[in-house]
Amino acid sequence: MQRMIFKMIQLLGQPTYEPVGATSRRFFRLPLLHLTMRLALSAAFVLLASLFRTAPLRADENDRPNVVVILADDQGWGDLSLHGNPNLSTPHIDSLARDGAHLENFYVCAVCSPTRAEFLTGRYHTRMGVYSTSAGGERFDAGEQTIAELFQRAGYATAAYGKWHSGMQWPYHPNARGFDDFYGFCSGHWGNYFDPMLEHNGQIVQGQGFLPDDLTNHTLDFISDHSGKPFFVYLALNTPHSPMQVPQEYWDRFSDKEIVPDPAAENAKKQDTPHTRAALAMCENIDDNVGRLLNHLQSTGIADNTLVVYFSDNGPNGSRFNGGMRGRKGATFEGGLRSPCLIRYPRRIAPETTVKSIGGAIDVLPTLCEFAGIDWESQQLPDRPVDGLSLVRQLTGQLPSGSSGERMLFSTWHQRPTVRTQRYRYHDNGGLFDIVNDRGENNDISGAEPATANQLAEKLRDWKSTWADAENQQFRPFPLGHPEATWTQLPARDAEFSGTIQRSNRYPNCTYLRNWIDTDSEITWDVDVLSPGRYEVQLYYACPQADIGSSVELSLGTETLNATISRPVESPLLGAADDRVARQEGYVRNWQPMTLGMMELTPGREKLRLKATEVAGSQVAEMRLIMFRRLP
Template structure:
């Protein structure tokens, strides 16, 4: 069923697929209370690393966010909206209504960010109910089909699949599997693409997932100079400039809705994916991005829906990213099947002034290696944080900034929270079967990339960026180095195989790729030199820089169904660097 929805937009039709798709549409529409297709549009805007305090309506006296401030005054604001401490987990949860650990998403790189294709996303539910679905910007839940946006229900995708980009000006983007160049500042480009999508027929679900204010810190001069003149350092001037640019682009989106008369019947949501990416004003909350404290996981959250009176209201009850899917489903009139096993709940009653029973909300974070902690448990006004060297209990009603640890005074409550966490952790990890494998063999998918940070093993080499974040590459590669990738072939397709790399040749260099029952070799007779792409950074970056890479052809490969492994080695090379292995579909070279 998943692959019916995944492939329909690519044109791989057959009668069985069409019948199955129509059956799913009938099932889902039949579950709803509204089938006249007068449903609301949905515009979901997600910022990247914008903190709770990075808006004027949370008493930040330096930043200028007039559009978001006005939107806050016109919206229902949930003041205690909780996300995950880092990007990919939040995105998996808001798309599925499930805790990210249950979706297979554990962290942000090394395929820990990949969401299982079996998960049912907002885009798939909306698409089955007659919506046009589009994602514009960051994805971060899987690079290759069917774990990419097109494979997870977005009929239109324009953006990038990794955790971040290396350049925000004139950046190459993916448009439905095909790489396209762009001109200008990326958030502006993404907004342009979203506007084109929203101006077409209704109903639509548009997710605008900005790449900012995530690093690298690149922003047009007008925005940067304004905040430098206010006395901020280069990093914070960049961040605030990026946020003001988001504000301007949100203004463009809202004006377009008003101009086309769609504003009254469009649910507009604004949020961020985690706490701020650095120490700056955060409404005095404790913690930043990657922390389980309030400042690391509390996000601005606005929802406006004029046709239903969802305007000008503040709600202090705690809710979370897992609540987005069930809430939208109730508003639209779609009953979510029990088989999806949603962890969140609809918060429509809260908007209508009705109380909801208090429940536990759970947070988990990875610090490079998966473990049971760091973690946090919230219920009502109580917060328990569980860290390697500290477990603390806070009453946020009287201590919102986490100054007074009540753990020793409230041992019974702390024990209750700890026990609830242990049970939850076991439940959400019960179905985990290891990292999802890269898939090949899907017809119509022009390229499958095996990036170095997704290798399952590597020897005698290291990452240029040390941690292996998005866009990283192997360096100090020698003839004793090895790397391998697991993959799963879903069909029979023919590929040309290339390796993106640079390096010096001793005499005659050879690139070796070995798979089950097949070996490929590519010859190198000259120095391979990658070329650096200039980057207008405002501060030194933590990420690797972007390069144009030479590409070596190593042979043809015809996939057969089943699991496989590809291993990489070289002979006759010195000071080599490896970026990726690429499988290019022979019938559709892109």
């Protein structure tokens, strides 16, 4: 009902950002009705929507479980002592298997943003516009329905803390996707893990301490604040993704530790490295935070009725212990796709439950909804069916742990698609492997079992035919001025630039623009203004005292703002002192805002342009982002 009401509001003239049809990426706008009529009707529909949104789908609120989903970033299947890694200890994460269920054949995607899209929607990322991990390619279509929206409509309080990596501007922002509260960052990686610049519901804020600890603190506070109402909280930790930063006490455990390599793994001799030690130290920090969370649930008396899920977004981000599996992050072999998955729910899942059936990130939505009594099937969007299946019967012992029938799980990255059945994995290049007897994918049996190879090749071709047109996705603009958004951030990551200007690093996510030294160079964003409004516009920048005095101009359509950089922002590069390993990503600075002025926005697709009109010193400034704040 809420979706229907939202569509009706859109038809009343609000600028839309929905694709026409299942694969087309052309966007439409309908003529605006008389403003007074539109606002009156919109208010009526919003009132109805609020009534439906808060109406639970189950009569007994006390019987509905709370839900905590913990997602690690770049933690491989082998990065747990539960899975035989002799180099670290993860007793709190391991306890989830002891006290609940261990899913032995759980699969995600080869990299971050596709996994997040599949968990949030229950659908393959190939259907909804995710084609890269940065600069807009991480966004899944605005018309998709998320797990948070389903829980929110069922009366749950919802929150997301950590790495979002599924879009930065509304309608892709977490607050637009069903999360009442968001604290963290929306990019694919972050440049500093100690007291970093973050955002809280769109507004720039300062983090407190080591980022995974800070995110866990927010989760604990949210749980405490919502003990009288069912809640759904998504804790998306940012580690062990690089940069390899970790507090000293954890580093001291591993700095001189001799690493026992996985003898069956690729590059076994390369596993005893500072990168491996840092990753293991970060994993032990994660384990301590999981322990804090579990203790908090126990101390607040809600542990028995709280469903805790733990998994990771892809294989390990380095050569280290991974159970002898082939591949790591970025690969579509077992080592890149197999993830730990542990689920504890004392009221419904018996201790030490083992599930051998294949499952994946797409199954989390239907599984959690069924446990919570949410009828997700009737709420599926007609043109966007959920690909995942509920695993409740396997988790509660109603089906044998290895029962998956003829089920197949598909995945791809960089045009390397693969399909996994309960026994086999088939790759698009023709390779067929018996995973039950050859988890390391060492022996290609396609010649010995041609019928199986041919059958799976046909299934893979059928699946590829369902992919969205990723090429057209690259022409999607960045939305600005969504009617429900107060803040809209346009980072350097999403900008194009010309002349002398350079990006600070080849990995765009947390970068800034530098070498801005003349009036000919230009920074632009391809934006689509979604609704009219008046905005305060700020520039986040750094500029030494010797270079202040340059004048800049920001223009959009017929609107132009002019300002002079009069305040120095002196900041060294941050992060290097805390790195345990030399990083590939760029460093960051302590960015500060300056107000450029007020701008009236009118709907339409335009180029937002930033350039200098006068250069006072050796440079204009280093630019991190433009922030728009909607005024009343």
